[in-house]
Amino acid sequence: MKKLKWVICDCCEGNGKVENPAFSNGFTSSEWHDMHDDEQASYMAGDYDVECQDCKGLGRVQVPNVAAMTFAEKRLLVVERRESREEARLDAEIDAELAAERHFGC
Numbered sequence: 185m186k187k188l189k190w191v192i193c194d195c196c197e198g199n200g201k202v203e204n205p206a207f208s209n210g211f212t213s214s215e216w217h218d219m220h221d222d223e224q225a226s227y228m229a230g231d232y233d234v235e236c237q238d239c240k241g242l243g244r245v246q247v248p249n250v251a252a253m254t255f256a257e258k259r260l261l262v263v264e265r266r267e268s269r270e271e272a273r274l275d276a277e278i279d280a281e282l283a284a285e286r287h288f289g290c
């Protein structure tokens with residue numbers, strides 16, 4: 185089993201692109217009506233989308249495959265994660281793995 189796995193990027197949901205931050209508040213209806221038809225069409229077609237920063241446009245991100253890691257690697261990962269204060273979800277997954285291993289006496 186590989187120690188890294190790919191998951192669909194949460195930020196862009198696998199598209200590799202996100203809506204341009206400049207448009208994140210959307211348009212008012214009057215702004216929308218002021219746009220030319222071709223501008224509206226471009227917007228709807230995603231021409232103004234920008235590369236997703238989280239996945240660098242890949243649409244997927246590489247994450248540690250907790251299930252494939254050794255106990256020592258998981259411990260290290262926990263420390264790294266706590267230091268970076270990232271992804272509470274992954275911490276919970278690791279904790280569950282460690283708890284399961286303790287349960288089986290590994």
Ligand SMILES: [Zn+2]
Binds near residue numbers: 194198238239
């Ligand atoms: Zn992304």
